[in-house]
Amino acid sequence: MATLKKSTELLESMYSVIALLFILVACVELCDAAAAVDVYRLIQYDMSGSPFGSRFAALNHHAASLSFPPGADLSRTVLIIPLRELNITFVREYITQKKPLGGLLFLLPEVLSFKHGGNKQVHEKEKMKKLLAELERLLVHSNIPYPVYFAFENDDIDTVLADIKKNDAMGQPATATTGGYKLVIPTAEPKKVASPTITNIQGWLSGLKADGDANQLPTIAIVASYDTFGAAPALSVGSDSNGSGIAALLEIARLLSLLYSNPKTRGRYNLLFGLTSGGPYNYNGTQKWLRSFDQRLRESIDYAICLNSIGSWDNELWIHVSKPPENAYIKQIFEGFSNVAEELDLKVGLKHKKINISNPRVAWEHEQFSRLRVTAATLSELSVAPELFEGTGGLFDGRQYVNETAIIRGVKLVAESLARHIYGHQGKNVQIFADESSLAVNPAYIRSWLDLLSQTPRVAPFLSKNDPFVMALKKELADHADEVNVQHENLEGIFTFYDSTNARLNIHQVASVTFDLLLLLVLGSYLIVLFCFLVITTRGVDELISLFRRPPSRKVKTA
Amino acid sequence: MTMFHFFNCAILTFGPHAVYYSATPLSEYDTLGTSVKAAVVYLGTALVKLVCLATFLQVSENDGFDPYQELLKALIGFIDVAGLYFALTQLTHRNISQNHKFQAVGLGWAFADSVLHRLAPLWVGARGLEFTWDYILQGLEANANLVLSISLAALASLIWLRKNKPKTLIPIIYACAGIVATMPSITSYLRRGLGWYFPKVVGFELFTSLVMAFISWQLFSACQRPSA
Numbered sequence: 001m002a003t004l005k006k007s008t009e010l011l012e013s014m015y016s017v018i019a020l021l022f023i024l025v026a027c028v029e030l031c032d033a034a035a036a037v038d039v040y041r042l043i044q045y046d047m048s049g050s051p052f053g054s055r056f057a058a059l060n061h062h063a064a065s066l067s068f069p070p071g072a073d074l075s076r077t078v079l080i081i082p083l084r085e086l087n088i089t090f091v092r093e094y095i096t097q098k099k100p101l102g103g104l105l106f107l108l109p110e111v112l113s114f115k116h117g118g119n120k121q122v123h124e125k126e127k128m129k130k131l132l133a134e135l136e137r138l139l140v141h142s143n144i145p146y147p148v149y150f151a152f153e154n155d156d157i158d159t160v161l162a163d164i165k166k167n168d169a170m171g172q173p174a175t176a177t178t179g180g181y182k183l184v185i186p187t188a189e190p191k192k193v194a195s196p197t198i199t200n201i202q203g204w205l206s207g208l209k210a211d212g213d214a215n216q217l218p219t220i221a222i223v224a225s226y227d228t229f230g231a232a233p234a235l236s237v238g239s240d241s242n243g244s245g246i247a248a249l250l251e252i253a254r255l256l257s258l259l260y261s262n263p264k265t266r267g268r269y270n271l272l273f274g275l276t277s278g279g280p281y282n283y284n285g286t287q288k289w290l291r292s293f294d295q296r297l298r299e300s301i302d303y304a305i306c307l308n309s310i311g312s313w314d315n316e317l318w319i320h321v322s323k324p325p326e327n328a329y330i331k332q333i334f335e336g337f338s339n340v341a342e343e344l345d346l347k348v349g350l351k352h353k354k355i356n357i358s359n360p361r362v363a364w365e366h367e368q369f370s371r372l373r374v375t376a377a378t379l380s381e382l383s384v385a386p387e388l389f390e391g392t393g394g395l396f397d398g399r400q401y402v403n404e405t406a407i408i409r410g411v412k413l414v415a416e417s418l419a420r421h422i423y424g425h426q427g428k429n430v431q432i433f434a435d436e437s438s439l440a441v442n443p444a445y446i447r448s449w450l451d452l453l454s455q456t457p458r459v460a461p462f463l464s465k466n467d468p469f470v471m472a473l474k475k476e477l478a479d480h481a482d483e484v485n486v487q488h489e490n491l492e493g494i495f496t497f498y499d500s501t502n503a504r505l506n507i508h509q510v511a512s513v514t515f516d517l518l519l520l521l522v523l524g525s526y527l528i529v530l531f532c533f534l535v536i537t538t539r540g541v542d543e544l545i546s547l548f549r550r551p552p553s554r555k556v557k558t559a
Numbered sequence: 560m561t562m563f564h565f566f567n568c569a570i571l572t573f574g575p576h577a578v579y580y581s582a583t584p585l586s587e588y589d590t591l592g593t594s595v596k597a598a599v600v601y602l603g604t605a606l607v608k609l610v611c612l613a614t615f616l617q618v619s620e621n622d623g624f625d626p627y628q629e630l631l632k633a634l635i636g637f638i639d640v641a642g643l644y645f646a647l648t649q650l651t652h653r654n655i656s657q658n659h660k661f662q663a664v665g666l667g668w669a670f671a672d673s674v675l676h677r678l679a680p681l682w683v684g685a686r687g688l689e690f691t692w693d694y695i696l697q698g699l700e701a702n703a704n705l706v707l708s709i710s711l712a713a714l715a716s717l718i719w720l721r722k723n724k725p726k727t728l729i730p731i732i733y734a735c736a737g738i739v740a741t742m743p744s745i746t747s748y749l750r751r752g753l754g755w756y757f758p759k760v761v762g763f764e765l766f767t768s769l770v771m772a773f774i775s776w777q778l779f780s781a782c783q784r785p786s787a
C-alpha cells in the first residue's frame with residue numbers, strides 16, 4: 001500500500017517535470033530578434049464598398065533601402081524609407097502604377113512621437129508639415145495591396161538601416177540566398193470593426209427664467225468635434241484639429257459656468273455645449289445629434305458657434321457661414337465678434353460658402369446646423385474649407401504644431417463675444433473676462449487638456465462605447481454643466497473600418513540558405529575525415545580499405 | 560535558417576562522439592554499456608558539483624575575475640576527477656582491455672557533458688530566425704572537450720589502473736592530469752580575467768586539447784612498453 005502511494009507520488013512529480021519540459025519546448029519561438037520596434041499601420045477602410053488604405057497586416061519579408069539596385073525584384077521585399085529621404089513622386093509612382101512590393105515602412109523622426117519626442121523643437125517645421133500632408137493624402141486615398149507601416153527612428157533601427165544600405169550599395173539585395181535582414185510582424189488578418197459607435201456628449205447650462213415667463217428661453221450652442229482621422233490611426237492625436245477646439249470649449253464652459261453658478265449673474269440664455277464625434281465623416285455625429293433634438297429645442301437655438309482648429313494662428317481668424325452675410329443674425333454675430341477682436345488686437349474675417357443639399361460632402365460643422373435651419377457659424381484659423389479627410393488630425397498634427405497663446409486668445413474672443421450678447425453689453429467697452437480677475441482665462445487648464453489630447457489618438461471607430469477618454473470628457477463637462485447627456489449612435493453605413501492599428505516589428509539578421517548548405521558540406525566532410533583518421537590510427541589502413549571492398553559473391557563459393 | 564541550422568550545429572556537437580564510437584575498435588567490442596555507465600556517473604557528479612557550488616559560491620555582481628571564487632570553483636572541479644576515478648575503478652566492466660576501457664569511459668563522459676551543457680541552449684537558440692556564430696563555436700568547443708575528456712581518462716587510467724609505471728614518468732603523468740583537470744578554470748580565467756572573445760577561447764581550447772592528447776598518447780604508449 002505504501003509502495004503504491006509512493007509510486008503514484010513519483011508519477012505525479014514526473015508529470016510536473018514533463019509538463020515543464022513541454023512548456024520549455026513550446027516557448028522556444030519567443031523573440032530573439034536583433035531589434036524589436038513598435039510600428040503603426042496605415043488605416044484600412046472601405047467607403048461605399050471601394051477599398052482604401054493598406055489591405056494587409058502580416059509581414060514576413062526581407063528588408064531593402066532606397067538604394068536598391070535598379071531592376072531588382074521587390075515583390076518580396078520591404079522598402080524602408082526614412083522621412084528625410086522621402087521622394088513623393090517615387091512613392092506615388094509605385095502606388096498608382098501598382099508595382100509589386102512586399103511592404104513599406106516609413107520612418108518618422110523621433111520628435112514627432114508623442115511618447116518619446118516630448119517637447120523638443122522640430123527643425124524645418126513647414127517643410128515637414130507639407131511633406132507629411134502630401135504623403136498622407138496619397139496613402140489615405142489609395143488602395144494598397146501590401147502592408148504599410150509607420151515607425152519612429154531610434155538607434156536600433158538606424159544601425160539596421162545603415163547596414164542594409166551598405167549591403168544594397170554592394171549590389172546585393174537581400175533574398176533567401178544572400179542573407180541580410182528579415183522584417184517579421186506576426187499579426188492576424190485584419191478584421192472589420194463591427195458597428196463602430198460615435199458618441200456625442202452634450203452639456204446643458206440653464207439660464208435664469210423670470211417668474212411668470214412661460215416661453216422657453218433662447219439657447220446658444222457651442223460645439224466642437226473631438227475625434228480625428230489620419231493615415232496612422234494609432235498616431236492621430238490631432239492637437240490642432242480638433243484638440244484646440246476641445247480645450248477651448250472646455251475652458252469656455254468653465255468660465256460661463258462660473259458666471260451661471262450665481263443666480264445674480266445667470267444670463268437669460270440657456271447654454272448648450274456639444275462635444276460631437278464623427279467629424280471627419282461629413283460631421284455625421286453632429287447631424288445625428290441635431291436630429292435627435294426636440295423640434296422646440298431646435299427652434300429655440302438662437303445661434304451656434306462651432307470651433308474647428310484654433311490652435312496655430314497668428315493674427316487672423318475666420319468665421320465661416322452658410323447664410324448670406326446680409327442676413328441680420330449673421331451681421332449681429334459678426335459685429336459682436338469684430339468688436340471684441342479689435343480690443344484683443346486681432347482680425348476676424350467673414351467667409352460665406354453656400355451649402356449644396358444634394359452634395360453629401362459637409363466641410364464645416366455649421367453646415368449641419370444650417371441644413372436644419374439653425375443659424376450657425378464656424379470659427380477657424382483655416383480660410384478654405386478642408387477636403388475629405390484633410391485637416392482631421394494627421395501625422396504632423398502633434399503638440400509641437402499648436403500654440404497655447406493662440407487658443408487662449410481664441411477663448412477670450414469667443415467667451416467675451418458670447419457674454420456680451422447674453423448680458424446685452426454689445427458695443428460697450430466692458431471686459432467680463434479680464435486678466436487678473438477671478439474670471440480670467442486659465443492657461444494651465446488649457447495646457448493640461450492640450451497635453452492630454454496630444455497623447456490620445458481619437459479615431460472614432462476605435463473608441464469603444466465606454467472609452468476612458470470619452471468618459472473623462474463627460475466627467476469634465478459634468479463639472480461645468482447642469483446636466484450632461486451621452487448619445488451613442490452608429491457610424492454612417494458607407495464607411496467600414498478594419499482593426500489592427502499597431503503591432504510589434506521584429507528585425508532578424510538572417511544568414512542565407514547557401515551558407516547553411518555550405519556549412520553542412522563542411523561538417524559532412526569533417527566527420528568523414530575524422531572517421532577515416534580514427535579508423536586508420538586505431539585499426540590500420542587495411543580496415544579502411546576493407547570497408548569499401550565488396551564481399552565475395554556467393555555464387556563463386558557454391559560453384 | 561531555423562531547423563537547418565539547428566541540425567548543422569547538432570551534428571557538429573554530437574557527431575564526433577558517434578563517429579569516434581563507430582570508427583575505433585570500441586564498436587567491435589561492444590563497449591556501449593561502459594559508456595552509458597560513465598555518462599550516468601557524470602550526471603551524478605554534476606549534481607554533486609551543483610549542490611557544492613550553490614552552497615559555497617557567492618554570486619558576484621560584475622563579470623570580472625575573482626581569484627578566490629575561481630579557486631573555489633577549481634576545488635569543486637576536482638569532484639570531476641573523483642567521479643572519473645569512481646567510473647574507472649569502482650564500476651564493474653565486462654572484460655575489456657584497459658586500452659578500450661579508458662576510451663569508452665572518456666567517450667561516455669564527454670557525451671554526457673555535451674548533452675547537459677549544450678543541448679538545451681542549442682534547442683532554444685539555434686532554431687530561431689536570428690543568426691549568430693555562437694552555436695557553431697559551441698560545437699567546436701564540444702569537440703575540444705571530447706579530446707580533453709579522453710586524454711584525462713587516459714591519464715587517470717594510467718594513474719589508478721596501471722600498477723607498473725616507469726618511475727620517471729610518474730610526475731609528468733600527474734602534472735598533465737592536473738593541467739587537464741583544471742582546464743575549465745583556465746578557460747574561465749581567459750574569458751573573464753583577460754577578456755578574450757569567445758572565438759579566441761575556443762581556438763585556445765582546440766589547440767591545447769590536441770597538444771594534451773598527443774602528450775597523453777605518448778605517455779600511454781610509453782607505459783605500454785614493458786619496463787626494461
